[in-house]
Amino acid sequence: MTATERTATGPAAATDEGGRIEAAAREIAAAGPSAADPARDPVNQAMINNWVEAIGDTNPVYTDPDAAAASVHGELVAPPAMAQVWTMRGLHGVRPADDPLRRMTDLLDEAGYTSVVATDSAQTYHRYLRPGEHVAASAVLDDVVGPKRTALGEGWFVTTRTTWYVGDEPVAEMTFRILKFRPPEAETAPGGPDGNAASEGRATTGGKGDDGAGRGEAAAATVLRPVVTRDNAFFWEGLRVGELRIQRWGGTLRHPPGPMAPDGDLDAEPDYIVAAGTGTVYSFVVHHHPPVPGKRLPFVLALVELDEGVRVLGELHGADPGGVHIGLPVEASFDRIDDDLTLPAWKVRS
Template sequence: MSAATDRAATGDGSGPAGIGRSIEEAAREIAAAGPSAPEPARDPVNQAMINNWVEAIGDANPVYTDPAAAAESVHGRLVAPPAMTQVWTMRGLHGVRPADDPLRRATELLDEAGYTSVVATDSAQTYHRYLRPGEHVAAVAVLESIAGPKRTALGEGWFVTTRTTWYVDDEAVAEMTFRILKFRPPEQPATGHSAGATGDAGTTGGAGTTGGAGTATAGDDAASAEAAQVLRPVVTRDNAFFWDGLREGELRIQRWGGTLRHPPGPLPPDGDLDAEPDYVVAAGTGTVHSFLVHHHPPVPGKRLPFVLALVELDEGVRMLGELHGVDPGDVHIGLAVEASVDRIDDDLTLPAWKVRS
């Protein structure tokens, strides 16, 4: 780790990181400086800004705008949308981060080391309670970590994680962990995806630039959310062996005496009600019988475009799965492939393919 760090830190030679201190050392220093001074919101929580927000977002929840409905609700009175928490302490049009702001310091550090572009990658907000019009919040930010250098789809970069707490007087009302990627743009920007606003127009709460771009990270937090989105097969007594097998890393084909069938069913092809099936474990080798490249619309759990291949297994049955690790332009009917399962989570593993080497 340290070797890579040193190389990154000394690569550009100009800034503080280049004169002997590693980025990690500098990061430790910023973190050790502790939280920023509490920064109060410009305005108290107020109905006018709430109205603007719900109008723009299209949120019709009456607890934010309708006093009568709000009085009848669990809140008993009007409240502000939790998702607005960060809005109250945004710095606005001409705001500047104070010098002790940890995100400002981290940003400057990485800018000087050549990691000039930025994207927001994730945000985790926790709301302890709903805010009410009239309350005045203040934000306190602290640097949690700077991790890197990491190779990402956007280029080499460092993940900067800050933690912000919002207070009303001494009461912590909400918290946020916010992560950005500060990266060195590649010589040739790969695609239109690599947005990455540079500069920092300033938002409190660590929000900083909200680059909103980039399939940058391989973070674990959201992986579970993606897995939850994958459509689930309907499992029955007739096909449970197939899905069980995939979970155990086996591609199982239903066998009725000398006949294999896929997809499986409750009877053999000759309709013999007395027959009992078992299964064979496929060798996992086959050829592409047909395929498609999916571009549109989005499909849960998939990155676009992706290749789906109908594979004729050497055992003689066809099976569908995503074909990984290949340029779509290189796929052709007859291409030799081998099985490579996609594990979604503990419950579900899907058949998949890769080109046979």
């Protein structure tokens, strides 16, 4: 169903503002794909090297000429998941005027839907890219649905579809959906002055079986809930009972959990270990702005390297943001949001 077909029968038609947004979405969708926007740089080995190092992808066909030559590719190739990387516009880049996401974003900003969160993305790869190829991207508006009441506030879901080309050949596609929402007015985050878990009204637990009281229904509704799949369900189930479970493929630990063994063995089946929950801060960010529903600013998000060797992300409670540093010893705690959701968190090790 198209954007116009969806919004024309939905709540948008009930208001002048909704009708204006609906009409603009119809116009943008009818304009079709944007002009192909060429990448700033061709596919290049330097960027591939940096990307695989950051991601931790050790497949030699991306970096080792001899291994690549002996593979089915016959030469070095780029990781397919880098498709979007090549057309990122850099720190000061601006989307073209005919870009449908830019047009819808500008329109919804003017209507007061000034906040944004990405909700989901799906990519399709038609072939591997090779160093030296020059990619261009074109996007089309797939649909616009709203206004919808969400835990973040009233908003519109905007879905675009981007196709990457080398010449006239499509090499990759991505469906990307965002929620543009209107921040609730005069909303006070449920938290005390220290911004820690206790003052926010949620239970923070430090061990198996200590499930606390949870937080109120209104506060829990503001939390962005994870997508639970058959590949990661064991992780979320473990958190609910106070266990930090890490996926294991044979002798290899992996986090976040994945659907396939790191070595590509399609017959392998994973299990998990229960981590001790101790580690050190590998990286962190102190979040000052923008406001986050249910959070008192500033708060610290820490990527912790566990003693077992994998890294897990969570909020760091009870620490002065100015005193957080790389290598800080921490231990796991568990933020019980409600009966269905517990989030991983950290506290400074005493």
